[in-house]
Amino acid sequence: MALTNGTTVQEFILLGFGIGKQERLLILAFFTILYLLTLAENITIIALVLLDANLGKLPMYILLSNFSWLEICYVTTTVPRMLSDLASPHRTISFNACFLQFYTFFSLGTTESFFLSAMAFDRYSAICHPLRYPQIMSQRSCYGLVVACWLLGCLWYPVPVILISKLSFCGPNRIDHFVCDPGPLLSLACPPLGNVPFIFQTTMSVGVLINAFFVLLSYGIVILTLMKTSNRGSRRKAFSTISVHLVVVTLFYGSVEGMYLTADGESQSVVSKAVTLFYTAITPFLNPLIYSLRNDQVKEALGRLLRRMEKWLKRMETL
Numbered sequence: 001m002a003l004t005n006g007t008t009v010q011e012f013i014l015l016g017f018g019i020g021k022q023e024r025l026l027i028l029a030f031f032t033i034l035y036l037l038t039l040a041e042n043i044t045i046i047a048l049v050l051l052d053a054n055l056g057k058l059p060m061y062i063l064l065s066n067f068s069w070l071e072i073c074y075v076t077t078t079v080p081r082m083l084s085d086l087a088s089p090h091r092t093i094s095f096n097a098c099f100l101q102f103y104t105f106f107s108l109g110t111t112e113s114f115f116l117s118a119m120a121f122d123r124y125s126a127i128c129h130p131l132r133y134p135q136i137m138s139q140r141s142c143y144g145l146v147v148a149c150w151l152l153g154c155l156w157y158p159v160p161v162i163l164i165s166k167l168s169f170c171g172p173n174r175i176d177h178f179v180c181d182p183g184p185l186l187s188l189a190c191p192p193l194g195n196v197p198f199i200f201q202t203t204m205s206v207g208v209l210i211n212a213f214f215v216l217l218s219y220g221i222v223i224l225t226l227m228k229t230s231n232r233g234s235r236r237k238a239f240s241t242i243s244v245h246l247v248v249v250t251l252f253y254g255s256v257e258g259m260y261l262t263a264d265g266e267s268q269s270v271v272s273k274a275v276t277l278f279y280t281a282i283t284p285f286l287n288p289l290i291y292s293l294r295n296d297q298v299k300e301a302l303g304r305l306l307r308r309m310e311k312w313l314k315r316m317e318t319l
Helices: 021-051 059-087 095-128 139-155 158-165 182-188 196-227 232-258 265-293 296-318
Strands: 011-014 092-094
Touching: 011 095, 021 059, 021 265, 021 296, 059 095, 059 139, 059 265, 092 095, 095 139, 095 158, 095 182, 095 196, 095 232, 158 182, 158 196, 182 196, 196 232, 232 265, 265 296
Parallel strands: none
Antiparallel strands: 011 092
């Protein structure tokens, strides 16, 4: 595999959605509101876990608060840039900024898949081993899982990203996407590409398959355990929690799988943009709603926080 840093392209042009000005402004307004709501939702969950003594001690919410911070980072990696490009006709991005976005985007996505595995393990431990759960998911173990998720996610992609960046890009420099995605980038690289596409594809596939298998195995065992439980009340409550987690898992892995849809030419580009837009902007907005909408503990913690804020405001008024 011969790689040379013969790059002559200094910047790329993100072609975006290829739509008219009026449509761009509508999309800009919609996703600006969606982005702000996503930030507000995830910041609220983080604040609840940090400020509420009850939630802050529970492993599930420690994982969930880190997951919310991850979602903030994830959506901020691509959406502000997309909004800027929608507002401005100049859609150039430097070579280094493009590959930084590429690395950050995929690293955070991989970190999310590890967090989904960690949350699946937490539910498996709580339901299948309730007596040993405090020892299995102690605070030390929980924070160890958190650190492992972040480290594994960040260390998963440096090698393939560096290998792709070392390829020769001698023009054209137009990326038919709104983010620096590996597919369009590899299509712009000058041959020979060597084993670089294979290395990247293998790295991505292994990360997805390992975590997907672990999640499916964990929830499969959980469901079988719940089916054997005689207590209908506890079974119904557990199924309610598990169903919420499965919705988030389905959204994430369904979006990832959508990237593998086989299509040709323009249709492939349209599918890629639609799927990328869904899991970069829409799922980070939906996930906090899904996790907290039917969660009584989150609702109670939010109520306590609002009452504390109300008391604080009243004290400020009397000063």
